[in-house]
Amino acid sequence: MIEHVVLGGARSGKTAFAERATLTLAENAHVTPLYIATAVATDPEMRARIERHVQLRASRFVTREAPRDMLEIVDTLDPDAVCLIDCLATYMGTLWHDAGARVSDDALIAEGTALLEGLARRTPRFVIVSNEVGMGIVPETAAVRMYRDALGRWNALAAALAARVTLTVAGIPVQIKPSQHDTRSREQELRSREQELRSREQELRSRTADSP
Amino acid sequence: MIEHVVLGGARSGKTAFAERATLTLAENAHVTPLYIATAVATDPEMRARIERHVQLRASRFVTREAPRDMLEIVDTLDPDAVCLIDCLATYMGTLWHDAGARVSDDALIAEGTALLEGLARRTPRFVIVSNEVGMGIVPETAAVRMYRDALGRWNALAAALAARVTLTVAGIPVQIKPSQHDTRSREQELRSREQELRSREQELRSRTADSP
Amino acid sequence: MIEHVVLGGARSGKTAFAERATLTLAENAHVTPLYIATAVATDPEMRARIERHVQLRASRFVTREAPRDMLEIVDTLDPDAVCLIDCLATYMGTLWHDAGARVSDDALIAEGTALLEGLARRTPRFVIVSNEVGMGIVPETAAVRMYRDALGRWNALAAALAARVTLTVAGIPVQIKPSQHDTRSREQELRSREQELRSREQELRSRTADSP
Structure with missing residues (x-):
């Protein structure tokens, strides 16, 4: 089930807040919190950066990597797992990038619907981080507009399925649902x-x- | 009068929320809700897209098109009409585009002031949708900065004249006025x-x- | 000390709101409010524009210019001064621009930390305006991403040190801290x-x- 969606702009403190929320949920449930990382190790530098982040979190989270096919990884988890998914924007970015010229609005939205409804139906409890990217000027290129619009839809669906939604602004959590x-x-x-x-x-x- | 201004980023659910708000107002007033559409049919494809949207709304709204000279169209309405205007960003975009190289900050702001004060003074009741476009990085081109800044002014004036203002974030309405x-x-x-x-x-x- | 941080997008009414907040603080403390301006007069046109703004504010604020080395200027103020700093985004933009190709994330963050912790420790009372720039799409150029990310960090630090934080949206102040x-x-x-x-x-x- 989707416990909590944490949205925010760049460097708005969304991951830090979502980590605290996940640690509290895990503590109350007496389980080890999981961190589902979404970045793709495209080169050795990126791989080193990912490893550094895994180490930084090691005392608090067990990290699982799910840059693609997240539901398959989720299906290997304990039913009572408490997981932070960080983040939807990166995960959708990989889908968008993989599709290349064949990318379509409908396909991205179908993928998001399958993923988010899948997470909502499963028994582990998820805290999901995503980026708010729709409050700037309309992007010039069609592919970037498609990314922005599809992420808007994913975020709205995630928020609709979540018990709780928080928008972080300059590090401050603003609860918007309830x-x-x-x-x-x-x-x-x-x-x-x-x-x-x-x-x-x-x-x-x-x-x-x-x-x- | 301006009953309600609904602001939001791209795909933030602002139209869906504004439609519900308008339907409730119209129902309580026992009138058929109007939808004032602002898109310009620049080519047959766009015309077909507009018609498709008119059909999709047909069971709920009667659509009037007002891509330009909105107050003239508003003056043909019943005094007790309840209208959704969707949206200011598109309407101002047309003004901005029509003006071409002669576009100026002052002219855009004067047009917005005339429009919004005109709507506020008239007896039909308006729910107005607009885009929040000012929370990204400063645009590189002067014309786009002018569009962004002028829309910021229009939104602030609309919000000042409105009884109620809602910001939609990921499909969730956040009331900011009162x-x-x-x-x-x-x-x-x-x-x-x-x-x-x-x-x-x-x-x-x-x-x-x-x-x- | 940092009394109040006012964040907002372009033309969201953040300066107008911050001016009112500063005037109220100054009135209650029986002092003349100061306006700490951050724009750099890069050419005669910009100098004229800055002077025009100084004149417009003259009946309400005494203006001090601090486009660089703000703490040095702050150290010349009365201990009971009430000051509006407008704004962090411009001030950091100058640092970012001055550094040119040598600009680094770490250096910008270190400068912001020194500045904001310095303001928080000093006795004059500060109202600080900044721009929210992180809710649009990821900028294409690395230098712009660095600017955006560093400003996000500055804003979060300023907000953490402030007693009060307000987000302005379409001219409407939304209090987010407390x-x-x-x-x-x-x-x-x-x-x-x-x-x-x-x-x-x-x-x-x-x-x-x-x-x-």
């Missing part, structure tokens, strides 16, 4: 309970006044 | 009413103690 | 006090029933 609207509903409920309490008080007061 | 600050004020008010209630309770309790 | 989470805590507290009140009411009611 939404402010729900907070307001709770406040209204509280207010109506207050009125109920007041009218009972009125009643109580009049009974007291009647009492000899 | 603001959290107002929510906090309501909470403080609630808290002061609670203290009032407590002091009345004290009073009531002391009267009860005195009573027998 | 966070919604804190608002929710206050609501829960309010709810538990309500339950307390109810149980006292129960007790009161039973005593009233017993009383006559």
Whole structure:
């Protein structure tokens, strides 16, 4: 199931926040947290960089690499696993890059739907990181627009399937699901309970006044 | 009047949310909702795409096209009409494109001010969709920077004139006007009413103690 | 100390909001507010533009220019000064530009850390404006990616050191620190006090029933 989606811009602190959220979930469930890495080791320098990150996380996370075919890797996990997937933008970037000139909006969206609905249906619990990339100017090239639009769809689907969604802005987590609207509903409920309490008080007061 | 402004990045679910908001307003007012489309049919392919969208909305909205001179079209509407305008970014893009090399910051802002103040003064009720495009890196070309800056101004003016503003992020509506600050004020008010209630309770309790 | 960080996209109203916040702080402290400008007068046109802005602000702010070596200028201020720094993005842009081909991620981050920790440690009170630039597509050139990533780090550090952080969206201030989470805590507290009140009411009611 998708416990939490953490979205944010570049260097907005999304991974750091998602790591803390995953560690808390894992601690409460008494399991070792997993880190599902999505980067592709395209050359020895990149391989060295990936290894360095695995080492940096080693005291907190066991890393599994899933740059492609993520659901196959997810199917090898314990049913009670708690996993951080970091991140959708890189994973979709690989699909987009692999497809080359044959890339299509429909194919990217179908892949995202299969992946995210697959994660939502499975028993391990996932915290998913993704990039918000749609709040700048429209990209000039069609392929980049397709990447941006498809990632927007993936993010919206992930958020719809998640129990909780956080947007990180300059390192600050802003919870957007459950939404402010729900907070307001709770406040209204509280207010109506207050009125109920007041009218009972009125009643109580009049009974007291009647009492000899 | 401008009932609601819905802002969001690419594929952030802003149109879907704005459609729901418009349908609710129209339903409560017992009128058929209108959809004011802003795309220009530059070629037969685009014309076909526009027609397809009109058909997809046909069971819910009556579509009017207003890629230019929107206030003239608005002036033909019933005074109690409820209209979704989708979207400011496309409408301003057409102005920007039409102006070509003669485009200027001042002219774009004057056009936006006339349009938005015009909508605010008229009796039909408008839900307006626009794109947030200012949270990426500064565009390299001056014309694109001008587009981005002018749309930022249009969005801020639309938001200032609107009763309600929502930012959609990954399909999730985040209400930003009325603001959290107002929510906090309501909470403080609630808290002061609670203290009032407590002091009345004290009073009531002391009267009860005195009573027998 | 860093009182308030105001982040926003292009033309999102961040300076206007930060000016109001600074004026309020200065008024409450009975001091003349300072405006620390960061633009570099690269040519006579830019110099004229800067002077025009200084004049426009003259009735509200005393302007000090600090396009480089900001801490040196800060050290000449009164200890009880209230200052608006507008903005980090321009200030870092100058560092980035000055470094030219020798620019490095580490150097930019070290400069930002020295600056922001320096501001936080000093006694004058700072309101800091910065741009959110990380929510668009990844820039194509490595130098621009470096700028974007380093500014993301500066913004996160500034936000971490600040008592208050606001994101402006289409002219609307959205407070993100103290966070919604804190608002929710206050609501829960309010709810538990309500339950307390109810149980006292129960007790009161039973005593009233017993009383006559």
